[in-house]
Amino acid sequence: MGKVFIVFYFYVIVDSMFSSQWFNKQHVQHPKTKASNDDIYCNNEMRQINNYTHRCKSFNTFLDYMLEDIINACFTPNITCKNLQKNCHKSTLKVPITNCVLTSDHYPNCRYHGISKMAFFVIACNPPLLADHSKSKLLPVHLDSSTEGPGPILLSS
Ligand SMILES: *[C@@H]1O[C@H](CO)[C@@H](O)[C@H](O)[C@H]1NC(C)=O
Numbered sequence: 001m002g003k004v005f006i007v008f009y010f011y012v013i014v015d016s017m018f019s020s021q022w023f024n025k026q027h028v029q030h031p032k033t034k035a036s037n038d039d040i041y042c043n044n045e046m047r048q049i050n051n052y053t054h055r056c057k058s059f060n061t062f063l064d065y066m067l068e069d070i071i072n073a074c075f076t077p078n079i080t081c082k083n084l085q086k087n088c089h090k091s092t093l094k095v096p097i098t099n100c101v102l103t104s105d106h107y108p109n110c111r112y113h114g115i116s117k118m119a120f121f122v123i124a125c126n127p128p129l130l131a132d133h134s135k136s137k138l139l140p141v142h143l144d145s146s147t148e149g150p151g152p153i154l155l156s157s
């Protein structure tokens with residue numbers, strides 16, 4: 001009985017950590033929360049993300065773009081991800097993003113430098129998990145990269 005429960009509990013945690021909700025929490029913030037500058041914005045927003053993992057994440061990108069429109073990017077042609085899986089997709093438009101770069105690694109006092117710009121984003125998508133409670137056929141699960149230029153588009157066969 002105990003073993004079944006532990007396995008189930010583990011499944012629920014792993015399921016939610018790999019679900020689209022974790023992607024949303026880490027990468028989607030629309031509209032962007034007001035802060036006097038991007039460093040302060042990053043310090044504030046990253047505090048909540050780092051609170052889950054109890055370490056200072058070294059780099060993170062926030063997309064100031066509607067979730068529905070980010071999900072739509074899952075339905076653009078597949079491209080190859082950095083890890084060579086073929087489930088990545090590039091946005092058709094440049095969107096406002098903020099990159100947060102770690103400058104001081106003393107958890108829980110993680111300090112960041114924030115840089116906002118317009119960029120394309122590349123996301124990996126998967127069919128939704130139970131924890132996602134979604135009717136979409138695909139949901140973003142990972143932010144693979146962002147790029148200001150059109151960049152090389154690696155088309156999967
Ligand atoms: C960190 O997470 C705990 C729950 O795990 C919560 O009580 C606390 O308010 C969070 N702190 C911040 C800064 O988000």
Ligand SMILES: *[C@@H]1O[C@H](CO)[C@@H](O)[C@H](O)[C@H]1NC(C)=O
Binds near residue numbers: 078087126127138
């Ligand atoms: C294309 O990407 C989706 C995820 O967005 C994936 O489910 C599908 O298997 C991929 N297709 C190919 C041919 O790799």
